[in-house]
Amino acid sequence: MATSEENGVARRQPDMADAAVVLLDAHAAVTGWTADAERLFGHRGADVVGRPVAGLLLPEDAARLPALTARCARDGGWSGLLAVRHRDGHPVVATVRVLPAGEAADGPPRWVALAADTAGTPGWRMSRGALERMAAHTPIGIAMVDVDLRFVWSNAALERFGGGPGRERIGKRLADIQPGLDAEALEGVMRQVLATGESVAGYEHVGTIRSAPHRQTAHAMSFTRLDDDAGRPLGVYYTVVDVTDRHRARERLTLLDQAGERIGRTLDVTRTAQELADVAVPGLADLVTVDLLETVLEGGELVPGPVDGPDAAPLRRAAHRSADDTAAPPAGVGQVVRYPADAPPLTVLTSGASWIEERLDPPAGRWTAGPPGDGAAAFPDLGLHTAMIVPVRARGTTLGITTFFRRGRKEPFDRDDLALAEEFVARAALCLDNARRYTRERDAALVLQRHLLPHRLPEQDAMEVAACYRPADELTGLGGDWFDVIPLSGARVALVVGDVVGHGIEAAAAMGRLRAAVQTLADLDLPPEEVLAHLDDLVDRSASEDGPGTPLRADGVRARGASCLYAVYDPVGGRCAMASAGHALPAVVAPDGTVDFPGLPPGPGLGIGGPPFEAFELRLAEGSVLALFTDGLLAAEGPAGLRDGAADRERLRRALEQPAAGLDDRCLAAVDALVPVRPPDDVVLLLARARRLPADRMVSWELPADPATVAEVRKRTSRQLCEWGLDDLTFTTELVVSELVTNAIRHATGPITLRLIMSRTLVCEVWDASPTAPHLRHPKTTDEGGRGLFLISRCTQRWGTRYTQDGKIIWTEQSLTGPSV
Numbered sequence: 001m002a003t004s005e006e007n008g009v010a011r012r013q014p015d016m017a018d019a020a021v022v023l024l025d026a027h028a029a030v031t032g033w034t035a036d037a038e039r040l041f042g043h044r045g046a047d048v049v050g051r052p053v054a055g056l057l058l059p060e061d062a063a064r065l066p067a068l069t070a071r072c073a074r075d076g077g078w079s080g081l082l083a084v085r086h087r088d089g090h091p092v093v094a095t096v097r098v099l100p101a102g103e104a105a106d107g108p109p110r111w112v113a114l115a116a117d118t119a120g121t122p123g124w125r126m127s128r129g130a131l132e133r134m135a136a137h138t139p140i141g142i143a144m145v146d147v148d149l150r151f152v153w154s155n156a157a158l159e160r161f162g163g164g165p166g167r168e169r170i171g172k173r174l175a176d177i178q179p180g181l182d183a184e185a186l187e188g189v190m191r192q193v194l195a196t197g198e199s200v201a202g203y204e205h206v207g208t209i210r211s212a213p214h215r216q217t218a219h220a221m222s223f224t225r226l227d228d229d230a231g232r233p234l235g236v237y238y239t240v241v242d243v244t245d246r247h248r249a250r251e252r253l254t255l256l257d258q259a260g261e262r263i264g265r266t267l268d269v270t271r272t273a274q275e276l277a278d279v280a281v282p283g284l285a286d287l288v289t290v291d292l293l294e295t296v297l298e299g300g301e302l303v304p305g306p307v308d309g310p311d312a313a314p315l316r317r318a319a320h321r322s323a324d325d326t327a328a329p330p331a332g333v334g335q336v337v338r339y340p341a342d343a344p345p346l347t348v349l350t351s352g353a354s355w356i357e358e359r360l361d362p363p364a365g366r367w368t369a370g371p372p373g374d375g376a377a378a379f380p381d382l383g384l385h386t387a388m389i390v391p392v393r394a395r396g397t398t399l400g401i402t403t404f405f406r407r408g409r410k411e412p413f414d415r416d417d418l419a420l421a422e423e424f425v426a427r428a429a430l431c432l433d434n435a436r437r438y439t440r441e442r443d444a445a446l447v448l449q450r451h452l453l454p455h456r457l458p459e460q461d462a463m464e465v466a467a468c469y470r471p472a473d474e475l476t477g478l479g480g481d482w483f484d485v486i487p488l489s490g491a492r493v494a495l496v497v498g499d500v501v502g503h504g505i506e507a508a509a510a511m512g513r514l515r516a517a518v519q520t521l522a523d524l525d526l527p528p529e530e531v532l533a534h535l536d537d538l539v540d541r542s543a544s545e546d547g548p549g550t551p552l553r554a555d556g557v558r559a560r561g562a563s564c565l566y567a568v569y570d571p572v573g574g575r576c577a578m579a580s581a582g583h584a585l586p587a588v589v590a591p592d593g594t595v596d597f598p599g600l601p602p603g604p605g606l607g608i609g610g611p612p613f614e615a616f617e618l619r620l621a622e623g624s625v626l627a628l629f630t631d632g633l634l635a636a637e638g639p640a641g642l643r644d645g646a647a648d649r650e651r652l653r654r655a656l657e658q659p660a661a662g663l664d665d666r667c668l669a670a671v672d673a674l675v676p677v678r679p680p681d682d683v684v685l686l687l688a689r690a691r692r693l694p695a696d697r698m699v700s701w702e703l704p705a706d707p708a709t710v711a712e713v714r715k716r717t718s719r720q721l722c723e724w725g726l727d728d729l730t731f732t733t734e735l736v737v738s739e740l741v742t743n744a745i746r747h748a749t750g751p752i753t754l755r756l757i758m759s760r761t762l763v764c765e766v767w768d769a770s771p772t773a774p775h776l777r778h779p780k781t782t783d784e785g786g787r788g789l790f791l792i793s794r795c796t797q798r799w800g801t802r803y804t805q806d807g808k809i810i811w812t813e814q815s816l817t818g819p820s821v
Contacts, residue, residue: 019114023101026109028053028069040094040117042087053113058083058091072098072111084115092117141240144226147194147233149173149187161219161240181205189223190236197233199224206247218247252420255283259424264431269297270318270333272435276402276428277321284420285404287384290319291337291345292392292400296436302397307349315339315349315400323408348389348401354422355389358412386412390425394433402428457485461759462493462571463626463688466663468671470683472632480507480562481630481682482515486522489800489811491571491693491759494522497583497628497686498564514539514562514606525802528566528579529615532603535564536581539607560607565628569620571693572757576626577617581606584631587652591623595653620690625663627656628688632681633674663687693759697724700755705745713741713754724758729814732795733764736812739792740766743810747772761797761813769807 020040023032029052033045043056054062061082072078079097086092094115101110141158145151151169159165162178175183182205189200201222220243226234263275273290280288294314295302315337339345344355384405392399402425406413457465465485480500488494496518500511517538521531539560565586567578578586582605588596598618604610620626634648655673660666667687675683699720703709714734721730737754744752748768757763774789792799796812803809 019097019116022053022113022115024053024098024111024113026111028065030056031110037115040115041084041092056084058085068098073109076100082115142237143169143240144235144237145173145190146235149190149236151177152235158240161242186221189221190238193223193225193236194233197225197227204243204247217242217244219243248416251283252416255279255420256423258283259427263424263428264434267435269432269435272428272431273318274321275431276424277319280404280421280424281321282323284417284424285388286323286407286409287405288321289317289403290392290400291315291403292318292432293398296399296432302399302436307398315345318400344387344389345401345403348391349398352391352393352398354391354418356413356415356418357387358414360385360387388413388418388421390418390421392425392429392432394429397433399429399432399436453482454484458487459760460485460487460491460493461691461693462487462491462569463495463690464663465495465686465688466667467687468667468683468685470632470671470675470679472679472682480511481632481684482511483628483684483686484515484518485686485688486519488522488568489525489798489802489813490763490765490809491757493569493571493688495567495569495626495628495686495688496522496564497630497684498562499583499630499632499682499684500562510562513542514564518564518566522566523800525800527615528568528577529613531566532564532579532581532606532613536604536606536613540609542607560605562606563631564606567626567628569626569688569690571691572698574619574622574690574692575617576620576690577615579603579613579615581613582608584629584634586629587627587649587656588618588620589625589627589656591621593657593659595656597649622690622692624690625656625666626688626690627652627670628684628686630682630684632679632683633671633685635679635681635683663689693757697758698755700753703741703752703754705748705750705752707742707745709745710738710741713737717756720756721762726758726762726816729762729816732814733762736764736792736795736814737766739789740764740810740812743774743789744768744770747774748807758816760816762816763811763813765809765811767804767807767809771803771808773801773808774810 020036021032021034022030022037025031029050030048031050033043033048038044041056048056054065057065068078077097077099079095081093082096083091083093094117097114099112099114101112138155139157141155141161143151143154143158150171150173151166154166154169156166164177169177173183174181174186186205189203192198193200199222203221203223204218205221206218220241221238223236223238226237228234259279262279264272265275266272269292273292277288277290292315293302293307294316297316297318317333317335317337319333344357348355384407386406388404390402390404392402402421404413404417404421453469457467463485467483467485469481469483480502482496482498482500484494484496486494486496496515498511498514498518500507500514502510514535517535518531521534526534539562561582563583564581565578565583566580567576567586569576578600580600580603582603585597585600585602588598590596598616600616601614603613629652634651651674652670655670656666658666658669658673660669667685670687671683671685701713701716703713714737717734717737718730721727721733726733733756741752741754744766748770750769753765753767755763755765755767757765789799792812796814799810799812801808801810
């Protein structure tokens with residue numbers, strides 16, 4: 001009968017049909033030794049019967065025998081590999097299966113061991129054919145070379161890297177089959193491996209291969225020496241992995257880092273343009289030119305948007321860089337450069353969209369020479385074969401174009417190269433525009449002010465917010481107004497509106513300092529009056545540092561005298577606390593549309609001294625709209641000191657009472673009704689419609705100061721999260737609640753309150769009557785405690801402490817999408 005091997009079928013497991021049989025007693029001593037066992041291991045039965053089987057095993061497996069014996073007794077048998085010392089001394093690796101042989105008369109079990117030589121088992125034979133089948137399906141290229149570095153074997157995956165089929169490689173060296181590779185360097189690595197026996201891993205080679213002659217590729221290669229049984233080298237085994245994408249990504253990141261460091265180091269237009277060209281050569285291109293509009297080089301005013309046409313857009317060469325000095329374009333820096341009307345450079349200039357040509361054919365290449373006899377030629381015939389043109393655009397204005405060519409490298413530009421070029425040009429464009437605006441302080445102040453204001457309002461559930469900012473007439477140059485919406489702990493939100501007196505860069509800079517300070521103070525969860533008190537100290541300290549004899553900078557503006565209104569709204573109880581530092585008082589639009597003006601104490605301006613700031617608290621009905629604004633909203637009727645306050649409030653009342661489809665529409669309509677087209681002052685209007693947190697999204701429990709409470713709190717928390725559908729957060733939240741409540745019981749006195757809030761995040765709050773602030777520690781390995789807040793900081797998105805009149809609250813926030821750990 002034909003065996004499975006003769007039928008061409010490889011057995012999945014070693015066949016035990018012809019195995020040698022050995023009988024063992026309960027103490028792993030040999031009690032029976034068959035002729036098959038003698039043929040397999042060479043030992044005669046008379047020599048081994050009665051001896052412990054451990055004496056036949058190699059030391060490593062003999063040490064494992066007690067554990068294997070226990071496993072047989074527990075599991076009723078065992079199978080695996082064991083190394084037995086043959087009678088002549090060489091090891092025999094056998095597949096062994098141990099089975100129970102029934103109980104002996106005296107009670108202890110006996111065992112039957114079936115042993116088969118793995119070297120004779122088809123399923124375990126690691127022949128050349130088995131290795132080739134194993135390597136055939138891997139995506140990693142594998143090859144073997146002899147000591148003369150000639151191929152003796154390779155797998156199919158290596159063909160993807162060029163060099164032809166494996167059968168054509170046999171007997172050839174690397175240089176014979178891959179002329180694009182640096183064969184000398186690679187063979188040098190192989191000789192090193194052959195000589196030392198030390199493997200080389202992660203060797204990266206960059207070049208071109210025959211299968212992709214126009215594309216630079218990168219491969220990670222590993223080399224290992226192959227030895228025979230006597231330790232003599234047979235050759236080298238190496239693997240190849242294509243890491244071109246990773247290599248190119250690393251190159252792009254390096255170029256971007258260089259661009260960030262080298263572009264825009266000065267406020268000189270020409271030098272910035274040259275820095276752009278220098279960064280791109282030779283890492284990205286072989287030849288780069290930067291052509292800018294004459295108005296940019298002259299520092300003139302530009303019309304936003306793309307350029308209308310070539311007649312309205314004379315271009316001058318601002319910079320160029322070539323990898324080969326002999327290939328420099330004839331149009332020098334400062335010269336006018338003209339292109340045919342239908343040429344790609346002018347198309348890019350007028351459309352504002354980038355252009356790429358992977359292969360320049362002769363018709364497309366004509367534009368590189370420029371119209372004959374009409375100004376300086378743009379480019380001579382330099383063998384340029386691929387090109388990209390990117391518009392230089394900054395703040396919506398086209399400043400010129402940047403052209404990238406390759407001539408030495410055969411690899412054409414692709415979309416990734418275009419994206420990198422656009423990133424280069426985008427960075428340089430901002431620097432160029434900043435340089436052009438350097439002497440225009442008034443315009444720069446407005447640009448700075450717009451950048452200091454929030455670009456979008458943060459997401460939060462406490463209030464629906466709409467804001468409108470309208471800058472002052474550019475002829476007056478007034479600036480310094482700002483607003484902010486700052487999410488706070490416990491699903492609360494802070495609303496801020498402020499105004500710095502004056503105009504120009506100094507006002508914008510002062511506004512930026514104040515806004516940053518308010519954001520920092522808000523993060524400390526201080527009451528509104530304390531936020532303004534700290535802000536007042538900051539302004540007063542800054543003014544005293546300048547000293548009375550210090551000349552005013554820029555146009556004479558200081559932050560002293562600035563105004564600010566700070567309000568905090570809590571959607572759980574609907575209460576809003578606010579304080580004012582010399583700022584216009586807010587208005588409240590009730591759900592029925594009526595407008596009221598709360599009696600908030602105005603307070604002194606920042607840094608000018610006076611009585612302490614007072615807080616005012618009111619309850620906002622759900623759907624009420626809180627209106628915060630700066631003086632510019634009512635400035636059309638004249639200076640604030642000469643206006644009638646009652647008349648101003650009446651005007652504002654009428655504007656806010658006008659119906660509108662949405663909050664954004666109401667905000668814009670009110671500004672349009674109160675502010676002229678060219679306002680004399682910056683205007684900010686911030687409308688915030690109050691929301692209430694649904695009752696089913698908040699729970700609160702008062703807890704006794706008893707350690708036994710912690711277990712019950714965990715159970716309540718688990719049930720509540722299950723009701724909210726937040727089962728994935730149960731483990732983390734139980735840990736957080738347990739640590740917070742335990743700390744409160746241990747370090748505080750009196751009752752404890754736990755509150756859970758489901759908003760955009762899951763909020764856990766624990767209140768106690770102790771004013772002592774907790775401190776995050778980094779415990780050592782030997783510390784027995786002090787890990788509570790450390791664990792909380794690792795398991796949550798944010799955590800912190802806020803103080804109340806009668807204690808403190810420690811709070812945490814977790815993402816609703818899953819645990820933070």
